[in-house]
Amino acid sequence: MEFLETSEGQLYIGVGVGLIAVGVAAYFLFSSTKPKVCLDPENFKDFKLVKKTQLSHNVAKFKFALHTPTSVLGLPIGQHISCRGKDSQGEEVIKPYTPTTLDSDVGYFELVIKMYPQGRMSHHFREMREGDYLDVKGPKGRFKYQPGQVRAFGMLAGGSGITPMFQVTRAILENPNDKTKVHLIYANVTHEDILLKPPEEWSGGVGFVSKEMIQTHCPAPAPDIQILRCGPPPMNKAMAAHLEALGYAPEMQFQF
Numbered sequence: 001m002e003f004l005e006t007s008e009g010q011l012y013i014g015v016g017v018g019l020i021a022v023g024v025a026a027y028f029l030f031s032s033t034k035p036k037v038c039l040d041p042e043n044f045k046d047f048k049l050v051k052k053t054q055l056s057h058n059v060a061k062f063k064f065a066l067h068t069p070t071s072v073l074g075l076p077i078g079q080h081i082s083c084r085g086k087d088s089q090g091e092e093v094i095k096p097y098t099p100t101t102l103d104s105d106v107g108y109f110e111l112v113i114k115m116y117p118q119g120r121m122s123h124h125f126r127e128m129r130e131g132d133y134l135d136v137k138g139p140k141g142r143f144k145y146q147p148g149q150v151r152a153f154g155m156l157a158g159g160s161g162i163t164p165m166f167q168v169t170r171a172i173l174e175n176p177n178d179k180t181k182v183h184l185i186y187a188n189v190t191h192e193d194i195l196l197k198p199p200e201e202w203s204g205g206v207g208f209v210s211k212e213m214i215q216t217h218c219p220a221p222a223p224d225i226q227i228l229r230c231g232p233p234p235m236n237k238a239m240a241a242h243l244e245a246l247g248y249a250p251e252m253q254f255q256f
């Protein structure tokens with residue numbers, strides 16, 4: 001008590017109260033400017049479908065609103081989410097999907113989904129209407145990305161396997177300090193199957209992705225490159241065999 005009554009003691013208290021006030025103000029300022037992350041790795045969260053755009057007979061873009069207009073999804077680059085729905089028999093189904101948006105897209109995220117006639121989760125997406133909610137959990141995945149971690153990426157994508165490549169490429173191109181080179185080989189059954197394609201005529205190659213195509217279009221084996229692959233299982237298997245035969249060490253490869 002004696003301490004409080006001295007002028008020195010009052011000064012200390014004044015400084016202490018001032019520091020607490022600055023701390024509280026900084027906390028509120030920081031917490032109000034830091035975007036709220038929506039994903040939870042342990043629990044499914046539901047997100048409202050605000051727009052469904054049909055891109056072709058079996059592909060649609062789904063735009064989901066985040067919990068507030070200033071929230072971000074909170075998905076590291078190249079990782080994916082688990083989506084939960086019901087198949088045509090009413091059974092629960094959970095499948096992985098990679099948003100084509102990044103955390104620089106505030107307030108929403110988008111999925112580009114190819115819907116297969118007999119696909120279980122495809123059924124759920126086909127039936128979804130604007131205003132419906134989708135259960136989502138994440139982030140999931142082993143891929144880690146830091147700008148400049150490699151000199152160049154070679155990307156081997158098939159069908160809907162383009163979505164993680166699209167996300168990584170977008171992150172690189174939108175960062176002016178990121179000089180990573182990207183080489184993409186994207187395989188589809190028909191021209192109509194190409195997801196996220198620019199609206200122009202096809203002038204690319206035809207046939208299965210061969211060793212020669214990889215040699216021509218991808219960076220040669222080196223410790224500072226990485227070849228990413230994502231496609232249907234038979235394509236992934238064929239690409240793994242090609243890469244091994246061309247001398248790409250396991251640490252130069254990643255499969256989403």
Ligand SMILES: Cc1cc2nc3c(=O)[nH]c(=O)nc-3n(C[C@H](O)[C@H](O)[C@H](O)COP(=O)(O)OP(=O)(O)OC[C@H]3O[C@@H](n4cnc5c(N)ncnc54)[C@H](O)[C@@H]3O)c2cc1C
Pocket residue numbers: 080093095096097098099111112113114115116118119120121122123159160161163164231232256
């Ligand atoms: C990391 C990751 C990210 C993914 N991101 C996306 C995405 O952004 N958009 C998207 O549309 N899909 C994506 N997929 C694929 C997705 O998870 C499902 O496999 C796909 O939607 C089919 O699920 P389904 O339950 O409808 O079909 P299923 O009931 O599993 O299968 C139905 C039929 O389709 C065939 N089939 C299943 N998957 C494929 C395929 N990939 N290619 C060719 N044939 C197939 C099966 O052989 C079967 O005949 C991703 C997969 C992974 C592993």
